[in-house]
Amino acid sequence: MAVLSKALLALIAASVVVGQSPPYGQCGGQGWTGPTTCTAGWTCVAVSSPYYSQCLQGTTTTTATTTTPPATSTPPVTTSTPPATTTTTATPPTGSNPSTGVIGTDFEGTVSSAWSVIVTAQSGGSATIDTTKAHSGTHSLKIVSTGGFSNHIFYGLSNLTALGSGDIYGRYYANFLNAFNQDHTTHMMMTDPVAQTLRMGGQFGVLDWNRASDDSIMPDGSPTSDAGSIAIAGNTWYCIEFHLSRTTSQIETWVNGNVISSLTTPQTRWGSAYIPNPSNWGLGWESYGSDPNTVWYDDIALGTSRLGC
Numbered sequence: 001m002a003v004l005s006k007a008l009l010a011l012i013a014a015s016v017v018v019g020q021s022p023p024y025g026q027c028g029g030q031g032w033t034g035p036t037t038c039t040a041g042w043t044c045v046a047v048s049s050p051y052y053s054q055c056l057q058g059t060t061t062t063t064a065t066t067t068t069p070p071a072t073s074t075p076p077v078t079t080s081t082p083p084a085t086t087t088t089t090a091t092p093p094t095g096s097n098p099s100t101g102v103i104g105t106d107f108e109g110t111v112s113s114a115w116s117v118i119v120t121a122q123s124g125g126s127a128t129i130d131t132t133k134a135h136s137g138t139h140s141l142k143i144v145s146t147g148g149f150s151n152h153i154f155y156g157l158s159n160l161t162a163l164g165s166g167d168i169y170g171r172y173y174a175n176f177l178n179a180f181n182q183d184h185t186t187h188m189m190m191t192d193p194v195a196q197t198l199r200m201g202g203q204f205g206v207l208d209w210n211r212a213s214d215d216s217i218m219p220d221g222s223p224t225s226d227a228g229s230i231a232i233a234g235n236t237w238y239c240i241e242f243h244l245s246r247t248t249s250q251i252e253t254w255v256n257g258n259v260i261s262s263l264t265t266p267q268t269r270w271g272s273a274y275i276p277n278p279s280n281w282g283l284g285w286e287s288y289g290s291d292p293n294t295v296w297y298d299d300i301a302l303g304t305s306r307l308g309c
């Protein structure tokens with residue numbers, strides 16, 4: 001403990017001299033000669049060890065309420081430990097905003113029949129109301145997927161008529177048992193006339209959007225664009241928000257209230273021509289490698305203006 005504290009002090013002292021990387025900026029990796037520490041509240045994470053480390057929203061904001069120094073839970077920049085299993089990339093949100101919006105549910109009490117499994121091709125998987133984990137109250141939606149393309153399951157709304165034809169805003173809390181790895185996965189899907197399926201998931205360890213029609217992804221997989229997204233840790237609640245404009249091509253994404261710059265259009269390979277126009281909405285799990293996961297969702301809602309966390 002004493003040694004770590006000294007190391008931390010040395011790190012802090014050094015950072016005063018050499019400067020600090022900004023949120024989502026690079027802070028380490030092979031050949032990197034720039035700053036190796038992040039601004040307050042952000043943690044340098046080896047997201048693609050040993051090639052690339054970036055500043056992600058860190059655990060330091062919790063230090064006020066814990067006696068454990070942040071250094072003990074933060075992997076050093078030079079570690080080869082995968083960030084997925086060692087890093088809490090965000091402080092669990094504590095919103096008091098369970099199910100606002102035009103249509104939503106917190107899974108407490110009787111859930112409206114508007115909510116159901118909308119797409120499934122599942123062997124050994126399930127969608128159930130569960131009481132082992134919840135963001136608010138005592139109930140959540142638990143998705144179990146055995147992994148693989150032919151084993152997907154999505155729960156949500158079979159139509160979006162309640163939202164009219166204007167902009168769509170969504171907000172959900174998600175807790176993934178397994179952290180995102182390099183493989184491509186989907187946890188939110190919408191049927192769309194152009195994209196066929198517009199989906200939110202993960203690839204290269206970070207949150208991404210994907211169109212089934214041409215398999216375009218944003219971010220585009222380059223270290224720079226991936227650095228503008230966010231690594232998703234296991235067993236951690238995230239508040240994910242999105243905005244789809246049905247009059248312009250605008251897509252926006254927030255996690256725990258923070259703008260995710262690489263998930264905001266326009267992006268490389270995701271131009272302004274595509275205007276999303278989804279007809280349904282589902283949360284669940286699908287993997288295109290072989291990545292089983294269990295995901296809890298809570299306080300899910302769609303609306304016509306931003307919902308917040």
Ligand SMILES: *[C@@H]1O[C@H](CO)[C@@H](O)[C@H](O)[C@H]1NC(C)=O
Binds near residue numbers: 114158159162
């Ligand atoms: C559309 O969804 C609403 C719930 O939002 C439901 O009451 C209605 O029956 C659905 N309509 C169709 C055609 O499925």
